Structure formats: structure tokens, C-alpha cells
Amino acid sequence: MDMLIKKMTNTIKTLFAEERGILAMDESNPTCNQRFIELGIPVTEENRRAWRELILTTPDLHHAIGGVILFDETVYQQQHHGASFLQLLRENNILFGIKVDKGMQSLALHPLEQMTSGLDGLRARLNTYAGLGAVFTKWRAAVSITASLPTLACIEANADALARFAALSQEAGLVPIVEPEVMMTGTHNLDRCREVTTQFLRAVFRHLNQQEVVLEAMILKPNMILPGADCPMQEDIDTITNTTITCMLETVPAAVPVIAFLSGGQSGDLASARLNAMNLRDSRIASTSDDLKNLKQTLPWQLAFSFSRAIQFPALQLWGGVHEHKKAVQDAIYRRVCDNQRARRGVYQQLLEPSIDRAITGVQKQ
Ligand code: 13P
Numbered sequence: 320m321d322m323l324i325k326k327m328t329n330t331i332k333t334l335f336a337e338e339r340g341i342l343a344m345d346e347s348n349p350t351c352n353q354r355f356i357e358l359g360i361p362v363t364e365e366n367r368r369a370w371r372e373l374i375l376t377t378p379d380l381h382h383a384i385g386g387v388i389l390f391d392e393t394v395y396q397q398q399h400h401g402a403s404f405l406q407l408l409r410e411n412n413i414l415f416g417i418k419v420d421k422g423m424q425s426l427a428l429h430p431l432e433q434m435t436s437g438l439d440g441l442r443a444r445l446n447t448y449a450g451l452g453a454v455f456t457k458w459r460a461a462v463s464i465t466a467s468l469p470t471l472a473c474i475e476a477n478a479d480a481l482a483r484f485a486a487l488s489q490e491a492g493l494v495p496i497v498e499p500e501v502m503m504t505g506t507h508n509l510d511r512c513r514e515v516t517t518q519f520l521r522a523v524f525r526h527l528n529q530q531e532v533v534l535e536a537m538i539l540k541p542n543m544i545l546p547g548a549d550c551p552m553q554e555d556i557d558t559i560t561n562t563t564i565t566c567m568l569e570t571v572p573a574a575v576p577v578i579a580f581l582s583g584g585q586s587g588d589l590a591s592a593r594l595n596a597m598n599l600r601d602s603r604i605a606s607t608s609d610d611l612k613n614l615k616q617t618l619p620w621q622l623a624f625s626f627s628r629a630i631q632f633p634a635l636q637l638w639g640g641v642h643e644h645k646k647a648v649q650d651a652i653y654r655r656v657c658d659n660q661r662a663r664r665g666v667y668q669q670l671l672e673p674s675i676d677r678a679i680t681g682v683q684k685q
Contacts (some may be wrong), residue, residue, distance in 0.1 A: 331536070339382075418458075419437060419448070489537070579623040594659065
């Protein structure tokens with residue numbers, strides 16, 4: 320196991336070196352199709368392939384992206400001239416990981432809640448993906464907030480499945496991205512999001528510890544602490560970043576090397592601005608307080624990104640299924656990934672005027 324742990328910690332270092340991050344493009348076919356339908360893009364396997372080819376052939380993507388998360392279908396797809404996507408990633412020194420959960424099913428006896436499935440047969444699937452060159456994996460468990468939800472049953476069942484996934488993934492030498500998401504949909508306020516996220520993260524780490532998952536060899540992919548999208552009170556960036564960092568400090572052990580946030584339906588611009596503010600706060604701590612500097616240079620974990628919608632959505636709108644838009648689309652993707660790399664460095668300048676980036680997709684994921 321020592322060799323595997325070393326391999327996994329090296330994978331994490333490579334993924335996030337030079338403030339690079341992860342581009343999530345692992346939407347299941349139903350989720351990808353639903354986004355196409357919203358934008359009037361014909362739903363075909365060829366269009367899903369073409370969209371993924373556009374993303375992966377973005378010139379210089381590797382400057383800001385250390386790894387991409389793929390969906391099973393994409394692993395076996397090829398560029399239009401026949402070379403495989405995996406070969407293209409190898410040539411560009413971009414690592415690849417794979418979503419291994421099988422989506423959410425309704426939770427028994429709790430018809431309003433869901434639980435992520437996919438543990439059956441997972442060990443064999445992990446070995447197949449490792450053989451194809453994958454070095455990391457992802458499992459997403461999402462809970463919704465209402466006045467009475469989530470229930471303890473939902474939190475515990477999802478935390479248990481996340482931990483069992485992470486243990487199997489580490490056994491195969493693949494870095495698990497553990498993604499407990501508290502969704503942004505709803506009218507709840509910031510405090511309620513913080514309360515539920517705290518409860519969920521505490522349960523997740525309790526189960527990870529029970530399964531003896533090596534925390535140094537995993538990546539946590541949580542939500543930022545945000546008010547519900549329909550809450551009338553939308554807090555400013557400082558309040559959101561302070562609340563998010565406080566919640567992480569209270570729940571995430573220092574042994575975890577990286578917190579790579581999901582974007583969760585935030586606009587590209589806001590997701591970058593909030594990540595930037597968190598990293599800026601981090602560098603302010605390091606540069607202004609000698610005591611803290613001596614105690615610990617910065618926050619215990621790197622704060623990074625593993626965004627899907629906040630990177631893809633503005634570009635997908637521009638594309639609209641029209642191949643002649645390739646240059647504009649790839650420019651938009653490149654701009655967003657570089658913006659997020661700047662946000663990791665605390666030097667991102669937020670857009671001042673409303674832009675296409677501000678659109679929020681309401682599409683739910685599976
Ligand atoms: P969002 O950034 O759109 O929330 O998606 C992240 C993700 O979970 C995909 O793996």
C-alpha cells in the first residue's frame with residue numbers, strides 16, 4: 320500500500336502544480352443531453368463527441384488544467400480524424416480521471432431524497448479504468464435543502480457510500496475525488512447551507528475514517544457555502560468566502576491536501592471571484608501575521624477548482640452546435656480556465672459589466 324499512497328500523492332501534486340486545476344466534463348449522457356436541449360443543440364452521440372473534442376483540443380489547455388474528469392462514453396471516443404481522446408490527453412500532459420458513480424436513485428422510505436448508486440461491480444470497473452491510464456476517480460453525492468430535509472438517513476447513507484467508494488479507489492491506486500454536494504437550488508439562506516454542509520462533511524469524514532481512507536491521498540470536492548439560488552438575501556463575496564473557509568476549518572482535517580470546489584450553478588465569473596477571494600485571504604494571512612506564518616504558512620489545504628458549469632457553460636452557449644464557432648468557443652474555454660488559475664493565485668479581476676458568463680444554468684445533474 321505504501322507504494323500506492325506515494326503514487327497517489329504524486330498524482331495530486333501533478334494535478335494542482337502551478338495553480339492548475341481540474342476541468343470536470345463528466346456529465347452523464349442524460350445531463351449532457353438536457354443541456355443541449357436547453358440550448359437547441361441536436362441531441363446526438365456525435366454532438367456529445369464533437370463538444371468534448373472542442374474542449375479537449377482547446378490550444379494550451381494544459382497551461383491551467385492538470386486533469387480532466389471524463390464520463391465513461393468519452394473514454395472510448397476519438398477525434399474526428401481518428402486519434403483517441405486519451406492519446407490527445409497523454410500528448411498534452413493532462414491527467415484523466417473518471418466519474419465512477421452511477422447517478423442518483425430515490426432513497427428507500429425517503430421518496431423526496433436521493434442516494435448515489437454504483438458500488439456494485441466497482442472494484443472490477445476501477446481495474447479497467449486503471450488499465451486505460453486513469454489516475455483518479457470521482458463520486459458525487461448530492462443533497463437538497465428544504466425546511467425539513469435532508470434527513471439523517473440521507474446524509475448517513477450518502478456519506479457511507481462516498482467512503483466505500485474512496486476506499487475501493489485507493490485500493491486500486493486511483494486518487495478518489497470525494498464530492499459531497501449541498502445543492503444551491505432552493506430558498507434557504509446562507510446559515511442553513513452552512514449548517515447542512517457542516518453536518519454532511521462531518522459525516523463524510525467520520526465514514527472516511529471508519530473505512531481507513533488515507534486522507535493525504537484524496538481530494539475533497541465540496542460546495543462553497545452559498546444562499547439558495549432563490550433566497551432573497553444574496554450575501555457579498557467577503558461574507559461567502561469567510562463563511563466557506565470557517566466551515567472548512569471546522570470540518571476538513573488538515574491532512575487533506577486539496578479542497579477543489581465544485582461550481583454548483585454559480586456563473587463562471589462569480590465562481591472565480593469567490594475562489595479568488597478565498598485565496599487572497601489565504602495569502603493575506605501568510606503575509607501579515609508573523610505568528611500565523613510561523614505556526615503554519617497558509618491554510619492547511621490548497622484551495623482549488625474542479626468546475627464543470629462555471630467553465631463549460633458560457634462556451635457551450637457560444638457553440639450552439641455550430642462548428643464554425645470553434646475559435647470563439649475555445650477562446651472562451653481558455654479564458655475561463657486561466658481566470659480560475661488566476662483565482663488560485665489571488666490575482667483574478669472580476670468582470671464589472673454583466674456578461675454571458677453571468678447566466679446560471681438551472682439544469683440539474685445526474
Ligand atoms: P459543477 O461545477 O457544474 O457543479 O460540476 C462539478 C461536477 O460535479 C462535475 O463533476
